[in-house]
Amino acid sequence: xxxxxxxxxSTTEYTVRVPKxxxxxxxxxxxxxxxxxxCSAWTQAxxxxxxxxxxxxxxxxxxxxxxxxxxxxxxxxEARRKKYGIVTREFKVEDQPWIxxxxxxxxxxxxGIKKGGVTENASYYIFTQCPDGAFEAFPVHGWYNFTPVAKxxxxxxxxxxxxxxxxxxxxxxxxxxxxxxxxxQERGEEDDDDADKPGKKKKKGGGKGGDLRIHDLxxxxxxxxxxxxxxxxxxxxxxxxxKKDKAKGKAKKKKQKSxxxxxxxxxxxxxxxxxxxxxxSDESSSEEELTKEKPNKQEEHPKGIDEASESEEExxxxxxxxxxxxxxxxxxxxxxxxxxxxxxxxxxxxxxxETSDDSDIEGxxxxxxxxxxxxxxxxxxxxxxxxxxxxxxxxxxxxSIDSGSTSSTLRAAASKLEQGKRPPQGPSADSPAAKRLKxxxxxxxxxxxxxxxxxxxxxxxxxxxxxVQLTEEAVRRYLIRKPMTTKDLLKKFxxxxxxxxxxxxxxxxxxxxxxLNPERKNINxxxxxxxxx
Amino acid sequence: MSExxxxxxxxxxxxxxxxxxKVPKYLAQQWAKATGRGExxxxxxxxxVSFTLNEELTIIEGIEDKTVSAPRDHxxxxxxxGGQMLAVFTESSSDKIALEGVVVQRAECRPAVSExxxxxxxxxxxxxxxxSRLSQQLSKPxxxxxxxxxxxxxQHVHKICKRARADKQQVLEMLxxxxxxxxxxxxxxxxxxxxxxxxxxxxxxxxxxxYNVKGTHKNTWELKPEYRHYQxxxxxxx
Numbered sequence: 178x179x180x181x182x183x184x185x186x187s188t189t190e191y192t193v194r195v196p197k198x199x200x201x202x203x204x205x206x207x208x209x210x211x212x213x214x215x216c217s218a219w220t221q222a223x224x225x226x227x228x229x230x231x232x233x234x235x236x237x238x239x240x241x242x243x244x245x246x247x248x249x250x251x252x253x254x255e256a257r258r259k260k261y262g263i264v265t266r267e268f269k270v271e272d273q274p275w276i277x278x279x280x281x282x283x284x285x286x287x288x289g290i291k292k293g294g295v296t297e298n299a300s301y302y303i304f305t306q307c308p309d310g311a312f313e314a315f316p317v318h319g320w321y322n323f324t325p326v327a328k329x330x331x332x333x334x335x336x337x338x339x340x341x342x343x344x345x346x347x348x349x350x351x352x353x354x355x356x357x358x359x360x361x362q363e364r365g366e367e368d369d370d371d372a373d374k375p376g377k378k379k380k381k382g383g384g385k386g387g388d389l390r391i392h393d394l395x396x397x398x399x400x401x402x403x404x405x406x407x408x409x410x411x412x413x414x415x416x417x418x419x420k421k422d423k424a425k426g427k428a429k430k431k432k433q434k435s436x437x438x439x440x441x442x443x444x445x446x447x448x449x450x451x452x453x454x455x456x457x458s459d460e461s462s463s464e465e466e467l468t469k470e471k472p473n474k475q476e477e478h479p480k481g482i483d484e485a486s487e488s489e490e491e492x493x494x495x496x497x498x499x500x501x502x503x504x505x506x507x508x509x510x511x512x513x514x515x516x517x518x519x520x521x522x523x524x525x526x527x528x529x530x531e532t533s534d535d536s537d538i539e540g541x542x543x544x545x546x547x548x549x550x551x552x553x554x555x556x557x558x559x560x561x562x563x564x565x566x567x568x569x570x571x572x573x574x575x576x577s578i579d580s581g582s583t584s585s586t587l588r589a590a591a592s593k594l595e596q597g598k599r600p601p602q603g604p605s606a607d608s609p610a611a612k613r614l615k616x617x618x619x620x621x622x623x624x625x626x627x628x629x630x631x632x633x634x635x636x637x638x639x640x641x642x643x644x645v646q647l648t649e650e651a652v653r654r655y656l657i658r659k660p661m662t663t664k665d666l667l668k669k670f671x672x673x674x675x676x677x678x679x680x681x682x683x684x685x686x687x688x689x690x691x692x693l694n695p696e697r698k699n700i701n702x703x704x705x706x707x708x709x710x
Numbered sequence: 711m712s713e714x715x716x717x718x719x720x721x722x723x724x725x726x727x728x729x730x731x732k733v734p735k736y737l738a739q740q741w742a743k744a745t746g747r748g749e750x751x752x753x754x755x756x757x758x759v760s761f762t763l764n765e766e767l768t769i770i771e772g773i774e775d776k777t778v779s780a781p782r783d784h785x786x787x788x789x790x791x792g793g794q795m796l797a798v799f800t801e802s803s804s805d806k807i808a809l810e811g812v813v814v815q816r817a818e819c820r821p822a823v824s825e826x827x828x829x830x831x832x833x834x835x836x837x838x839x840x841x842s843r844l845s846q847q848l849s850k851p852x853x854x855x856x857x858x859x860x861x862x863x864x865q866h867v868h869k870i871c872k873r874a875r876a877d878k879q880q881v882l883e884m885l886x887x888x889x890x891x892x893x894x895x896x897x898x899x900x901x902x903x904x905x906x907x908x909x910x911x912x913x914x915x916x917x918x919x920x921y922n923v924k925g926t927h928k929n930t931w932e933l934k935p936e937y938r939h940y941q942x943x944x945x946x947x948x
Contacts, residue, residue, distance in 0.1 A: 188756035194748045195741045201800040203810070205730070210793025216722035216812055224717050224799075224807050248892045248899045277717075300738035303798055304729035304753075305811065312753055314731070316738065318801075 192311040193304075202318040203303050206277075206289065212325055219279050227274045227288065275321055286328065289321035330354060647675045647682060649689045653708060656695050660707035663690075717799070718808035726811030728798055731786065732818045736830070740767045740780055759786040761819060770830065778829045783822035791816055873907050881906055881914055886937075893938075894922070894930040 208214040258265075275289035295301065301317035332340065332353070340353055347353065647670045655661055655669060666686060672679050695706040733741075741750045744767065751763040761784040768779045796813035821827050884904045888895065900915070901908055915921075919931045932938075 188754055191753045191755065192749055193751050193753050193761065195744055195750050196748045197744070200803045201808075202802075203798060203800050205813075206797040206799050206809075208795040208797070210795065212795075214795050216719075216795070216797050216809065217725055219719055219722060222717040222719060222809075224715065248888075248895045250892075299735060300733050302731045302733050302738075303810075303813075304731055305726070314741070314750075317730075 191306075193314055194307075194311055195302075195314045199315065201315075203315045204318050205301070205320045207292075207320065207322045208287075209322075209324065214323075221280055221284075223278045224275055226270060227276045228270070230273060231268055271319075275323070276326075277323060286326040287323040288326050289323040292320040292322055295320040330357075332357065647677065647685050647689070649692060652686070652689050653693060656693070656706055656708040660698055660700060660705035662703050662705050666706075715805060715807050718806070721808065721810040722797065722812065724811075727814035728811045729815045729817055730796060730798075730813045731816075734819065734821065736770065736780060736834070737763070737784070737819065737821070740770070743767060743771075759788060759817065760784060761786060773830070773833060775829070775833075777826060778833060779826050780830065781821040781824050781827040783824075784819050785822060787818040787820060789816040789818065873901075873905050875907060875910050876904075878914060881911070882918065885914065885918065886933075889919075889933045889937075894932050896930055900931060 257263075272291055274291065275287075277287040277289060279285045279287070295317070296319075301320075302314040303317060304312045304314050307313055336357065340347070651670075652666060655666065661669075663686070667682060670677075670682055670686065672682055675682060677685065690706065693708065695708045698705045698707060740763065744750045744764075749764065750767060751761055754760050754762065763780060763782045763784065765782070768782060770778065770780055791813055798810040798813065800808050800810055802808070881904055885900070888900065888903050895903075897908070897912070897915075901911060904911060906914075915931050918937055919933050922930050922932060
């Protein structure tokens with residue numbers, strides 16, 4: 178090192194060397210300033226390449242020789258690739274991200290992704306000072322941006338979208354992950370994170386448990402519509418969500434059942450273009466408005482009320498012409514006479530096959546009797562799809578969807594769901610438990626109902642125009658959840674909410690119970706009913 | 711092939727400081743041409759930092775014009791690292807990873823503007839603006855050969871000649887040895903291998919093998935389970 182007396186004060190001169198043939202490749206490890214990373218505080222670190230992309234990139238490796246191989250497979254595959262011009266991108270280990278683990282198992286983890294274009298126009302050099310005072314310059318081979326990796330569980334993109342929609346409604350954020358875990362459990366996945374749950378503990382029984390369960394159902398309902406076709410359901414929406422975009426033609430949904438996940442439409446603008454609508458004499462437009470109002474109204478309900486949520490979901494469906502026809506009918510009509518209610522209930526619930534005649538008559542009387550009244554359409558679980566007769570009844574002259582085809586698809590869908598539900602934590606990954614529960618009664622109906630009955634899935638699609646439907650489905654749900662006395666059940670279906678007089682409620686409830694034939698148990702000297710699934 | 715290695719943290723612990731310097735391409739090229747111990751120039755640090763390129767390295771290859779050469783003086787523009795934390799790690803040929811240090815200063819090496827530098831730049835721009843594809847005039851026409859899949863020598867034997875039925879035992883032996891190598895065979899390939907008439911071969915196959923109609927290995931023959939002795943990843947004798 179030579180120092181020059183030089184013109185300016187204390188100029189020092191250093192030799193710069195660029196060593197040749199270094200075996201070491203220099204790279205930059207860049208951290209975000211917000212992460213506050215202090216390298217000197219690291220006691221131990223391990224770093225390796227993240228090769229998880231290899232199996233995505235790499236083609237299926239078939240055994241070459243011996244068992245499972247085919248003669249000439251390789252050549253054939255190559256010829257096929259050339260013919261179609263398939264160019265596969267090479268998997269370069271050099272470009273794969275790094276995984277850096279600091280301070281062992283309990284420490285931090287980072288993922289370092291290579292930054293492209295660093296060495297294209299200018300070269301970066303690392304100048305280090307040697308003991309002899311000279312500088313040595315090494316070219317930088319690659320630049321990796323390291324970001325910390327979250328160790329806690331996170332929501333997937335779909336779930337996050339959902340939660341975003343509910344952000345104004347959800348107060349308790351702890352429950353979000355909790356619900357997710359419960360859902361996973363139901364699906365049979367292992368839930369091993371109990372310990373990590375912040376705050377809210379998982380409780381199965383008791384009021385909290387009850388709340389949770391309701392939440393669960395809601396969540397499930399929500400998920401189902403999001404997740405997969407379960408179009409039956411559209412249970413997906415919680416009242417909080419007035420997701421119009423979820424409103425798809427039942428028919429469409431059913432048909433798209435298989436591609437549901439991929440084919441979710443976000444805008445419902447063009448959804449109803451091709452559909453034919455039954456028009457009530459002068460109420461067509463008001464219908465639409467009313468239906469829209471309904472969902473809005475629903476949003477205000479407090480979370481956790483089953484029925485409300487169900488109905489809300491349905492209201493969110495709205496705009497479903499065919500499918501909705503029934504609901505709309507009810508909505509606009511509003512006031513449901515007991516007769517109507519019962520008839521409708523019969524229609525909806527459980528596969529009692531009402532003939533189209535019935536529905537026809539009913540429809541007409543319905544139009545005559547009903548007045549505009551806001552009401553959430555009942556949950557239309559699978560029922561919706563059945564377009565069918567009820568629709569046509571109230572709207573004469575609407576061929577609308579071929580009920581036959583819809584119901585057959587619906588039936589198929591329903592039976593599929595049922596099958597999915599059957600095997601524990603079965604393959605029906607898409608339908609959350611709640612949905613399955615709902616589906617079940619519905620799926621049982623397709624058989625008997627046949628074409629004439631609108632809903633294969635009786636369940637939720639009760640026409641009653643109140644928040645709470647006294648349907649077999651609802652009763653079933655309650656009884657499955659916990660044993661109840663008749664008094665409790667009656668309490669659930671308050672006259673104010675179902676729109677029935679107490680006598681009617683009693684009658685209907687009695688019928689439903691007869692049909693359900695629940696098991697009896699004596700608790701505290703009182704006769705409780707319960708169902709096991 | 712994953713290099714799972716402990717990172718050598720000596721550099722981090724010592725808090726070795728390094729400079730990260732951005733260097734123009736032509737200068738990097740000149741540096742690559744350094745001889746001997748690799749000395750490329752001198753770094754002068756005072757109030758300003760500047761780098762002087764060694765005389766011998768100013769000659770740029772490929773440019774005959776003597777007036778065009780790399781400039782010698784390169785002032786450094788110093789920049790702060792900011793909040794960002796930049797560490798330097800090295801990967802050795804033996805897949806060992808070591809943390810060399812932390813970047814304490816960033817700098818950009820700029821050439822001092824001079825006549826020769828401008829000329830150099832102009833040459834570079836001219837070269838880079840040339841289109842990579844040119845149209846050329848050809849003197850004679852081009853003969854294109856159409857690709858053919860079935861060359862003469864490639865013709866399937868079974869199309870051309872008749873085959874004689876060999877002894878059944880021999881055929882069986884051939885088949886078994888073939889099935890040792892691969893599990894699934896197309897009937898055409900088997901005919902090729904055994905050089906037997908199709909009907910005869912099919913009869914024999916019906917005895918010892920099964921025909922897959924569906925599944926991944928469509929329309930292929932394979933040995934019956936009782937004849938199979940496949941070990942995972944190994945060939946066995948039948």
